[in-house]
Amino acid sequence: MPQGQPEQVPDDGLTTRMRRNRPLTIVHTGVMKGKSTAAFGLALRGWNQGWNIGVFQFVKSAKWKVGEETALLALGGLHTSQGLGGPVEWHKMGEGWSWTRKAGTDEDHEAAAVEGWREIQRRLAAQTHDLYVLDEFTYPMKWGWIDVDEVVATLRERPGHQHVVITGRDAAPALIDAADLVTEMTKIKHPMDAGQKGQRGIEW
Amino acid sequence: MPQGQPEQVPDDGLTTRMRRNRPLTIVHTGVMKGKSTAAFGLALRGWNQGWNIGVFQFVKSAKWKVGEETALLALGGLHTSQGLGGPVEWHKMGEGWSWTRKAGTDEDHEAAAVEGWREIQRRLAAQTHDLYVLDEFTYPMKWGWIDVDEVVATLRERPGHQHVVITGRDAAPALIDAADLVTEMTKIKHPMDAGQKGQRGIEW
Numbered sequence: 001m002p003q004g005q006p007e008q009v010p011d012d013g014l015t016t017r018m019r020r021n022r023p024l025t026i027v028h029t030g031v032m033k034g035k036s037t038a039a040f041g042l043a044l045r046g047w048n049q050g051w052n053i054g055v056f057q058f059v060k061s062a063k064w065k066v067g068e069e070t071a072l073l074a075l076g077g078l079h080t081s082q083g084l085g086g087p088v089e090w091h092k093m094g095e096g097w098s099w100t101r102k103a104g105t106d107e108d109h110e111a112a113a114v115e116g117w118r119e120i121q122r123r124l125a126a127q128t129h130d131l132y133v134l135d136e137f138t139y140p141m142k143w144g145w146i147d148v149d150e151v152v153a154t155l156r157e158r159p160g161h162q163h164v165v166i167t168g169r170d171a172a173p174a175l176i177d178a179a180d181l182v183t184e185m186t187k188i189k190h191p192m193d194a195g196q197k198g199q200r201g202i203e204w
Numbered sequence: 205m206p207q208g209q210p211e212q213v214p215d216d217g218l219t220t221r222m223r224r225n226r227p228l229t230i231v232h233t234g235v236m237k238g239k240s241t242a243a244f245g246l247a248l249r250g251w252n253q254g255w256n257i258g259v260f261q262f263v264k265s266a267k268w269k270v271g272e273e274t275a276l277l278a279l280g281g282l283h284t285s286q287g288l289g290g291p292v293e294w295h296k297m298g299e300g301w302s303w304t305r306k307a308g309t310d311e312d313h314e315a316a317a318v319e320g321w322r323e324i325q326r327r328l329a330a331q332t333h334d335l336y337v338l339d340e341f342t343y344p345m346k347w348g349w350i351d352v353d354e355v356v357a358t359l360r361e362r363p364g365h366q367h368v369v370i371t372g373r374d375a376a377p378a379l380i381d382a383a384d385l386v387t388e389m390t391k392i393k394h395p396m397d398a399g400q401k402g403q404r405g406i407e408w
Contacts, residue, residue: 028238030390034232037241037245038238039245044272045272046271048271048275065249066252067250067251067253068252070289072248074289078282085275085278176392182392182393183238183392185242185387186390187387188386
């Protein structure tokens with residue numbers, strides 16, 4: 001638990017309170033699945049603070065993570081119906097982004113990823129959300145579809161107090177450099193090593 | 205994504221379907237905070253499957269993780285009121301376990317931890333929950349309050365199809381040995397290194 005004193009106090013002219021309230025760029029990388037799961041767990045906390053949550057899934061198939069989607073949208077519904085927590089939006093590239101309603105084909109994943117990133121840039125400029133979960137967003141950067149330096153510049157220059165969590169394997173060094181908090185999920189043991197396939201409720 | 209074929213198929217006489225539906229023992233260990241967060245993310249998935257979720261927090265203070273608690277209990281409330289998802293129970297050692305209603309003092313943490321474990325043993329025997337989150341449960345084992353071999357034996361012999369997730373640093377080798385899935389959350393970078401203290405919505 002991160003209680004007590006920080007390891008060192010930087011000479012950056014900021015008070016602890018200013019530093020504490022700095023918007024964070026968080027990266028979850030590594031080979032294990034906890035990356036996205038932990039990001040959605042963070043969204044639970046944000047929801048409870050009344051934050052406006054925006055999830056953007058840069059994945060081909062919409063099959064995965066339906067559990068987290070349903071649960072987080074149910075929480076968003078409690079905000080609408082009873083004023084509890086914060087609102088939640090969940091957007092998926094795999095079904096065509098909801099603001100374009102254009103179904104994806106196998107050929108236009110790159111264009112869809114870029115369109116997702118442009119929308120995120122617009123929302124960051126407009127300060128739409130308090131917490132952005134950019135799920136599996138490392139991959140379009142890795143594949144050269146989206147320029148890492150542009151992402152880093154956009155994140156560095158974003159106004160206000162917007163937290164951004166990016167998940168996915170092989171996060172680029174420039175992104176890790178720009179991030180405040182980076183966790184690597186490392187595999188010690190996985191049931192697939194013992195010939196077990198994924199199961200409902202655990203893997204999706 | 206765990207698609208496709210497992211790396212090897214064991215010679216254990218089980219069909220893929222039997223193996224797929226095996227109850228899992230999952231351990232999230234390592235120095236970073238994603239351990240609990242990812243466990244609560246898993247609970248989101250379980251909730252969506254209609255699972256009965258039991259969270260047991262082996263922590264002194266009840267200050268932390270209030271966001272996840274509120275959100276998951278709100279989801280449990282949707283089960284009660286609208287039949288959505290599954291029921292959720294959340295028990296905290298720090299306030300005295302809810303089934304004993306005995307407030308903890310500084311002296312009796314060991315007794316409280318043991319009492320929590322005894323209740324979990326009773327519930328496992330009774331097949332009360334589909335998913336158990338035993339949060340920070342590695343610590344009472346590390347401190348010698350609860351016998352690791354007894355935990356492993358109880359987990360190995362549990363009836364039915366109950367998944368168990370255990371979080372905390374320094375998971376015992378015997379526990380890792382008994383687990384099906386073990387993830388280590390490794391620190392690459394943390395804002396506290398730069399003198400930043402925890403902030404609302406991110407750390408709790």
